[in-house]
Amino acid sequence: MISPLANPESSPSQTPDSATQLAALLEGAGLSPIDHVGWIRVTGEDRVRWLNGMVTNSVQDLQAGKGCYNFLLSVQGRIQGDGYIFAEIDALLLETASEQVPxxxxxxxxxxxxxxxxxxxxxxxxxxxxxxxxxxxxxxxTIEFPAVPSGELERQIVTWNSADVTIIHAYSPLVPRFELWASPETAEALSRALLSAGAVTCDSQSQEWLRLLEGTPRYGTDIRDRELPQETGQTRALHFAKGCYLGQEIVERIRSRGNVHRAFTAFRLEGALPAPGALLEADDKQVGELTSIAGIPLPTGSVQLGLGYVCREALERGVPLQYPGGTAVPIPHPFNTVEATKPSSASESSERV
Structure with a gap:
């Protein structure tokens, strides 16, 4: 399939560099093809009851046009996948990374x-x-799109230029984000109209930088099949009053006993930029790891950021966290793109995580 942003007449010199793309995402509007997402459609009379027993959030509470974020767990409570579930009148739609679909x-x-x-x-x-x-x-x-959902994870089907388009107000902790789903021909027409209106074409690199600025973990990179739900910090995926589901006993046991021992955290990296998987140490002991890492050219100045896991005890003590070649300073997420470039102490930052 041809990308909706494909333009046979474009040249590399016409494509904005990644820093310009990131500035558009943070200050204007960036447009990207969605080429890494898959959909599982769930139908049948028992779909709501059954799927509600398979995922960590409350599917039974969803009205048509609404969605929620979910984990799918093993019996041992380990995360096997994630995705957004949207309700239609006669179906449930699970949106997830395409590599997770099989x-x-x-x-x-x-x-x-x-x-x-x-x-x-x-x-x-x-x-x-x-x-x-x-x-x-x-x-x-500007392009006379008939409706823009105001609530996060709202989904509508509208008509634009006599064609059906599904619009989703996607999860967007830092800047507003919308997904548009249509036939390939309509998607190309939408792309041309939005680019003419002032949107900037953005590639996967600038989108990855935005993800790190958001502090959003990605399954397969930051969330693996050994992680427990509460370790990821994604409480938006959990519902504690919905009843039984696969892996629920472990999730409830963690909730009733208090916090887990390690926490998903955002870091400002001071020193050499390490490779993903770099270990964190404190007092000569291993206390965590960095799962996503990037040097990001913010409009206010470049910053090195990372996502990963660290022992709560080390966070609470505010001890210096070292990786090979530098220091990792815990900071809040989503990132304040102005404040992120300013120095701050590890102890002050860890109190805000």
Missing amino acids: GLMALLDRFIIMDDVELSDSSARQSGLSISGPVAAALLK
């Missing part, structure tokens, strides 16, 4: 016993665009 389909299928539930991979039906940034909603209105 594994999650197999995992879910094993638990369909006597249930009236059917799973289907609907990933290839539509093309997707992401429009992100402070002026993203304004640009959509």
